[in-house]
Amino acid sequence: MTITGPGRDTPPAAVIPFFAGGAVAFFVLCLLLLISPASLTTHHFNPHLLSIVHVAALGWGTMIIFGAAHQLLPVIFERDLFSPAMATFCFYTLTAGTALLVFSFWDFRTGWLMIGGGALVILSVLMYAVNVIVTASIHKRRTPEGLFIVNSALWLLLTVSIGLLLAVNFTYPFFSKNHLDVLALHAHAGLAGWFLQLITGVSVRLVPMFLVARSSKGSWLWYAFALQNTGMLLFIADGYIFGPVRWRMILYGFIIAAGIAAWLGYLYDAYQKRMKKRIDVQMKHTFFSFTALIAAVLFIPAVLFAEGYRWAVLYGTLLFMGWITGIILGKTFKTLPFIIWNMHYKNLTGKVAVPLPKDLYNETVVLWQYRIFITASGLLAAGILLDNLAVIRVASVAWLLLSLLYLFNVLRVLLHRAKAGGL
């Protein structure tokens, strides 16, 4: 019998700033939506929408994922994080880089400000990727979730590298390819390479853990890995070399969708075999987010073949505001309160009466957050589909309200002061 230790916690500085920064970025994202709702009714390559998408992808999605990953990598790879110092430092470069990019895109100021922003983001991603790869390298067992997480970091590196080349190309044109075709590769390397594979890897560990469940479909995860990556590699290689041909894009989309189905099938099996029967509102966010992902995938033929801009904008909106946002809104209150609770109370448990992690945030606000999230998602999708600016404006107000509720609850957790008997 091997005796071991519980493992060291990742230092708060490597986690907490990312949650605070992400919550502020989500508010900024919703504010920009309210300021520029018309950007959702035109071609997706417009300055305001580029700004909004980069707040969503880098300031919101990637920021929160970096923070959560620094906390979860030790759980997944069963060893301490390689470099908490690098993890802490990449918050500053990611924040500065994202701010420069968003500022540059808003009025489309090409040049060194935009290029500098892209370079800072690459620096952050390099530090994150080194932390992931070295932390994972000592792990004895090769698990599909570990492979997904390492691979997603490499896809992120490719995504931001293409992004920087695009920023350089605006000032010093050198691409022989159509700029919009390269933009599609950049966007999908981020969506299906980085976000999809990271979320797949983390969710197959966390969802069964939160549901106290075990799936017997472990082999499906290997299929998911093979299909998602085969589809993406073919999409990127074919798209870059020959340019996007619609029927081949559909084929690659189908391969990736099969990989998504294998992953969601695994989670559904775990859900059916769960020990914890009551599903909390945080997990409901997660399940709703999967619905948005499935809807986006089903709309791909419309994006490729239908006339007009609305399908492409709806596709991106479902992915960023429905899927990625949904999973973050729920998972934040499954991770952050525990991190802060650990900081304050891990040495006091059993000595004095201490609150539970769920007492650190307002559960009623999380419930309303869920209701408003569903309403805001539905309204925004309807506004885009109907090409109706008034509906998009109303949806944007709902999104702003949602972001304020989220920010309030995140700050409530972050600013929690220890309350324990005897203190």
Added chain:
Amino acid sequence: MNQSEAALHPPEKEKAINALYSVIDPELFVNVVDLGLIYKVTTPDNGIHVLMTLSTPHCPMGEAITNGVRNTLEIAFPGREVRVDLTFDPLWSFEMLSEEGKRQLGM
């Protein structure tokens, strides 16, 4: 380990196990005994020794749970040396849940 097994233990061991019913997993809201995290409790001279596990290796709440076990026993047995060892051999599984633990999880 459940209530009926605890009843067979010598009084000190039973006292230790009863104290551990107050240590709650902060995520699942079930105590560590009914979760089946406590593998063995021994009461050597001047000491209490617990061999336990966590539901996941490198569980983010691991330190809080093991500290909870140690602190609870130090209060229940003042002046005695408390040792808490962690093992993942065997790994925790659902079968280790007591009937009460299953009930509290809503099964």
